[in-house]
Amino acid sequence: MTNAPDRYERFVLPEGVSKVTRIKDTRITNAATFEVQREDHTLGNLIRMQLHRDPEVLFAGYKAPHPLEYKINFKVQARDTTNPETVFRRAIDAVDTEIADLRKAFTEELARPRDQGNFY
């Protein structure tokens, strides 16, 4: 087990490495790959789903390239009215707002008086 990666490698971003890097697609117009470090399907699927709901997105997909490479890649192609960065940012912003709404709804529901222990 001498070459086993440290357990914390999975979620601690190494110093000097940026969280997101953008790789421009040289073959498809208005497309880009976003490499997000130390994230997994939790965020990958969420953002992909959100990108699909954007009418200005032509293609959106993500993959975790290798189980020992702790990153995910998004491929985004946008309509020519916009660019991949904008739609990517917009998708994450939207997720952020949705979570904030959910949090508000949850807190309100928690504050409401209710019976305890009545399952289902």
Added chain:
Amino acid sequence: MDTEKKKKKKAAAAAQEAAGASTKLPQHLQDQKTRVFCASDAPTYQNVSYSGAYMASRIDDSLNMADFVKNLKVEIKSLTEEEMVFDIIGIDPAIANAFRRILIAEVPTMAIEKVFVVDNTSVVQDEVLAHRLGLVPLKVDPRNFEYRTEADNATEKNTIVFRLKKRCWEEGPKGAETRVNEKVYSSDLEWLPLGSELPPDEETKFTAFNAPQTAPGGQPIAPTHPDIVLAKLRKRHEVELEAHAVKGVGKEHAKWSPVATAAYRLLPEVILKEDIRGDEADELVRKCPVHVFDIEDLGPDGKRATVARPRDCTLCRECIREEGWEEKVALRRVKDHFIFSIESTGALRPEELFTEAIKILTDKCEKVLADLF
């Protein structure tokens, strides 16, 4: 001529407006979009994530925050110290799944990470005992602690120290002895608020506490459950050790996972396509192993089957297995209605866990956003 053209145009515009105003799909398409169908052979899940899929019917599924807020609903069904069941209505599966994954693997707790064994003459080997200790859930609020990295010293802010010392002996008259301290329990873990009491050797100082640790509420820090058997002892067996608990997440090791289970399921929907009366109604009630159906007494008109407890339905499909029944009963699931259940291991209450999960997901989004140009 000209006026006629204008009239035609106006009529067409009116028709378009009328069509646009009724943003409703035909029933069968609406069902397909919002429900999972469970036929007797297999369920069909039609997953359309593309926002423009129903554009031809003037249904725009692209993101609309106002609609999202309007349709979002959270309902807590039950809440106890250990378990919470609640419904989230109007979200995408990806959001529900993100929360499930975060609850299991990314909400931090405290767990025993290092064990310094002074003496262990029990039959349980040191490494096995250390592993068992690691899995004991501790009743501590992890938000009061910091993560500890390899480079950090163990201080009162990142480490909780427990001592365990137990020896077994026999008492009583010869031939009828009784063993004392036959079992080592999790309640034998004794919290040391001042840090390690082991004598430091040349290289290691076990802890460097600057101040005594305090526990909110005055209760000493202890395992959630006092009755977990860690080892069994016989005469003259002894265990003496010190266990250091640190903060961590379930991704690194499952012992840090704050939940026993965190799961969601879709709301089951049971529909009787036609009236089921008389003996057939009795048969239907008898078929269901989880008692979803009830009988309604119609007086002189006999009796009729009703769907009384659709939430209990496990979609075992027993009710539609026999020939002819699939035409009478429809089993479905509502695609955007999630029944979420969180069972805590005891460090935090389930509702606090969910709130923490929301914070963590927000953090993740913001971290990506911050680095995005």
